[in-house]
Amino acid sequence: xxxxxxxxxxxxxxxxxxxxxxxxxxxxxxxAINSVLAQTYPNFExxxxxxxxxxxxGALVRQMPDPRIRLIVQANVGAAAARNTxxxxxxxxxxxxxxxxxxxxxxxxxxxxxxxxxxxxxxxYATAYRLCQEGKTRRPAFWHCVASPEGGLxxxxxxxxxxxxxxxxxxxxxxxxxxxxxxxxxxxxxxxEDLQTWAAIALRYRVAWSPVDGAVYxxxxxxxxxxxxxxxxxxxxxxxxxxxLRSGREPVSPRRVVEEYLVSMxxxxxxxxxxxxxxxxxxGLLARTRGxxxxxxxxxxxxxxxxxxxxxxxxxxxxxxxxxxxxxxxxRRSL
Numbered sequence: 001x002x003x004x005x006x007x008x009x010x011x012x013x014x015x016x017x018x019x020x021x022x023x024x025x026x027x028x029x030x031x032a033i034n035s036v037l038a039q040t041y042p043n044f045e046x047x048x049x050x051x052x053x054x055x056x057x058g059a060l061v062r063q064m065p066d067p068r069i070r071l072i073v074q075a076n077v078g079a080a081a082a083r084n085t086x087x088x089x090x091x092x093x094x095x096x097x098x099x100x101x102x103x104x105x106x107x108x109x110x111x112x113x114x115x116x117x118x119x120x121x122x123x124x125y126a127t128a129y130r131l132c133q134e135g136k137t138r139r140p141a142f143w144h145c146v147a148s149p150e151g152g153l154x155x156x157x158x159x160x161x162x163x164x165x166x167x168x169x170x171x172x173x174x175x176x177x178x179x180x181x182x183x184x185x186x187x188x189x190x191x192x193e194d195l196q197t198w199a200a201i202a203l204r205y206r207v208a209w210s211p212v213d214g215a216v217y218x219x220x221x222x223x224x225x226x227x228x229x230x231x232x233x234x235x236x237x238x239x240x241x242x243x244x245l246r247s248g249r250e251p252v253s254p255r256r257v258v259e260e261y262l263v264s265m266x267x268x269x270x271x272x273x274x275x276x277x278x279x280x281x282x283x284g285l286l287a288r289t290r291g292x293x294x295x296x297x298x299x300x301x302x303x304x305x306x307x308x309x310x311x312x313x314x315x316x317x318x319x320x321x322x323x324x325x326x327x328x329x330x331x332r333r334s335l
Contacts, residue, residue, distance in 0.1 A: 014068075016044040016094045016109060016173065019086030021079045023050075026057040028101040028218070030064075035103035037066055041110045044096075045070060047086040052076025057100070080185035080193040087184060093176050101218050102170035108214035112173040115151050115208040122153060123205025124198065125173040126166065127214030134220060139213065140164035151210030157202035158253040158261040160209075162294075167207065169194040171215035178205065192236030195265075199237040203244050203251040203258070231272060233281055234288075235265040263292040267302060274306050282306050 018036050022029055029048070036046050046066075050058035050073045061071050072085060079099075087095050096112065098104060112125040119125075128145075130137045143163030146152040160166045182200035186193050201207075241262060244251065251258050270285040283306060289299050 014045045017090030017092040018046045020048045021082035022100045024055045025100040026055040039109045049082040049086045051082040081187045084184045096173040119208040122208035123201040124207045127210040129171040129215040154207045156253045157207040167198045196237040263289045
């Protein structure tokens with residue numbers, strides 16, 4: 001079901017379609033929508049896809065009077081499918097994404113549209129972002145990204161992605177043809193589906209990036225996919241990347257950097273599996289990282305760790321956290 005727009009607005013050409021997937025985030029969706037409506041660039045439509053919410057979030061959106069808002073309601077099939085629904089319904093060729101529990105800063109659309117005007121052949125247009133948890137914000141220390149205030153093309157997306165992700169699902173704009181080329185977002189993938197899409201695009205296209213903070217990524221929402229769903233046996237982007245490399249096509253980034261990116265994602269996942277008692281899964285991932293150069297020491301360390309029962313490193317980690325807390329309290333008392 002789609003809420004009707006006014007005839008006057010529906011007849012206008014819009015430059016950007018904003019897609020917001022919504023699932024049980026009634027407490028945050030108003031903030032997200034208001035941040036879109038407050039953009040300095042006004043020529044957009046806002047498509048909210050209610051993915052089977054049962055907390056009244058869709059009803060709240062329906063009550064908001066701005067004619068640029070469209071609400072689409074569907075059965076719950078996941079964030080990837082909800083984004084795809086919004087993308088297919090978009091009237092504009094350029095699609096900007098925002099998660100329902102995050103928010104844009106007022107210049108976001110103006111910033112990414114400026115990038116698109118200067119770099120029309122890029123596959124992704126993204127900005128820096130802030131992380132917010134319990135009311136405190138911080139900016140990730142992005143690696144190998146563009147420093148110039150007007151932004152530019154990343155020299156190598158996969159090299160930059162060895163650090164904090166340069167592309168965030170709430171601070172990105174992509175054209176519909178590029179999204180169609182990589183078959184949109186992978187339906188059925190519950191964790192990392194956005195990273196898979198960025199990787200699929202970055203294998204084929206350069207990424208345009210601005211150091212201007214464009215969004216606030218909130219870490220406190222209680223139904224984020226990374227908290228709700230267990231990880232799969234491998235990182236979501238692995239199959240897409242490895243299939244591309246096997247095809248004989250040359251990625252935009254050096255092949256060796258793309259392979260090291262896979263390692264950088266697989267090693268922490270192997271540790272997560274090990275601590276969960278899934279030793280066979282951890283060993284399987286470690287076997288796929290044998291060729292690493294950049295992360296050789298980290299891999300060898302994990303290879304040694306998995307020889308011990310998971311209870312031992314769990315205990316060590318808890319002791320480390322306790323000591324850090326006590327040291328912190330002592331320092332505060334001494335001030």
